[in-house]
Amino acid sequence: MVDQAAPVRRLRRAERREQILDAATRAFARHGFADTGLDDVAAEAELTRAMLYRHFESKADLYRAVLDRSCARLIETTGSGDYDDRAIPALVEAASGDPDGFRLLFRHAAREREFRDLTSFMAVASRELAHRNLARVIPAGPWLEWAADLIPVLTVEAVIAWLDAGQPDPGQAPERIAAAVQGVIDAARAPIRWPAE
Amino acid sequence: MVDQAAPVRRLRRAERREQILDAATRAFARHGFADTGLDDVAAEAELTRAMLYRHFESKADLYRAVLDRSCARLIETTGSGDYDDRAIPALVEAASGDPDGFRLLFRHAAREREFRDLTSFMAVASRELAHRNLARVIPAGPWLEWAADLIPVLTVEAVIAWLDAGQPDPGQAPERIAAAVQGVIDAARAPIRWPAE
DNA sequence: TCAGTTGTATACTCCGACGTCTAAAAATCT
DNA sequence: AGATTTTTAGACGTCGGAGTATACAACTGA
Numbered sequence: 493m494v495d496q497a498a499p500v501r502r503l504r505r506a507e508r509r510e511q512i513l514d515a516a517t518r519a520f521a522r523h524g525f526a527d528t529g530l531d532d533v534a535a536e537a538e539l540t541r542a543m544l545y546r547h548f549e550s551k552a553d554l555y556r557a558v559l560d561r562s563c564a565r566l567i568e569t570t571g572s573g574d575y576d577d578r579a580i581p582a583l584v585e586a587a588s589g590d591p592d593g594f595r596l597l598f599r600h601a602a603r604e605r606e607f608r609d610l611t612s613f614m615a616v617a618s619r620e621l622a623h624r625n626l627a628r629v630i631p632a633g634p635w636l637e638w639a640a641d642l643i644p645v646l647t648v649e650a651v652i653a654w655l656d657a658g659q660p661d662p663g664q665a666p667e668r669i670a671a672a673v674q675g676v677i678d679a680a681r682a683p684i685r686w687p688a689e
Numbered sequence: 690m691v692d693q694a695a696p697v698r699r700l701r702r703a704e705r706r707e708q709i710l711d712a713a714t715r716a717f718a719r720h721g722f723a724d725t726g727l728d729d730v731a732a733e734a735e736l737t738r739a740m741l742y743r744h745f746e747s748k749a750d751l752y753r754a755v756l757d758r759s760c761a762r763l764i765e766t767t768g769s770g771d772y773d774d775r776a777i778p779a780l781v782e783a784a785s786g787d788p789d790g791f792r793l794l795f796r797h798a799a800r801e802r803e804f805r806d807l808t809s810f811m812a813v814a815s816r817e818l819a820h821r822n823l824a825r826v827i828p829a830g831p832w833l834e835w836a837a838d839l840i841p842v843l844t845v846e847a848v849i850a851w852l853d854a855g856q857p858d859p860g861q862a863p864e865r866i867a868a869a870v871q872g873v874i875d876a877a878r879a880p881i882r883w884p885a886e
Numbered sequence: 887t888c889a890g891t892t893g894t895a896t897a898c899t900c901c902g903a904c905g906t907c908t909a910a911a912a913a914t915c916t
Numbered sequence: 917a918g919a920t921t922t923t924t925a926g927a928c929g930t931c932g933g934a935g936t937a938t939a940c941a942a943c944t945g946a
Contacts, residue, residue: 526724527802599800603796605720633857634854634855634858635857635865638847638851638853638854638857638865641853642846642847642850645846645850646843646846646869649842650835650839650873653835653842656835656838657831657835657838658831660830660835661831661832668876668877671872671876672839672843673872674872675868675869675872675873675875675876676847676869678868679866679869679872
């Protein structure tokens, strides 16, 4: 008995490209570039490997396209401007709107040498932004550098942990994350531990 | 003219093995398992690739040995016991004593599928430890889960940021990191932002 | 001195994943 | 219906890095 004929949905070039990017984002978000084969991506997109090559030159090209799009979306909703009260809410909104892309960018792409050119500018920018703002409340010295390194990482990890927790209380999330950041700022100001209750 | 004959230092088996593990820890700590070739390891150890195979069966075997040793050292100094005031100081001491191994374990190995069996138990244990202790001060719910996820990550990242900052004030470091952790606990208790100064 | 060990140097095989190609099937458009 | 485009299915070529093999050189210790 022959299998029921597969539906085989056909899309126009641009749509198919987007659908491949969606699937590739999901696939790469699991284990990063090196540990994800094109077969994995093809399976996730429910396509043949050959199809991927009709839309992208190579595996690296596809990955760059994925990263570019996630990056563009991120900047689009965060504005990438100065730090203000909108910064953390915007980051939360961006993560909520594209969780796979968010995880991919910060958990994998940020540590992949070959593609650091696509992400390092964000890491540098957020570190410098943090440094500028912290310099007003933390005395210059190694603990200022420590906080400037740690706060961007903490912010991103706090957002990812919020995603992993099921995105509870979207309205409260930015305030809670900001409070966690404030904890690092306090810690960098003085080595006095909060009195035990 | 012939090159000056290389010194060619010779070591006994056990010593050479340790020296290879040291070099491999450094090499793998840079870009993880997949992105580090045996040539990189051999170069770091100033040996030929063939020598690596006289001490280890395969690349994966070598990597496991590296991870095992780093893991054992970590547990040896942290005790892996219940959480108390010694936990964070012990972690700081462990990181200080083996910075490459510390970074390798938490920045790379923790995300490598093939070797998660060697690291997942630590991630699980620290998450559960955090969860048990937090459950006494944070009401059950998604924000408890959020904090239990975030605090182990924050702690490790705070230690790495401290390493990156040049290990300043080793005596103060544990207190400052504990203060940062306290910030997350406060954030998880209530969504009230600290009053702006 | 001689045996055993530690090391170099280099060429080689093997394998998996990337990337290419072709022929034919099926959906869409006019 | 016929032309066009999308897609499949799978074989094939290619290449880098893991892993193997061999011959030889040099240090060490009894």
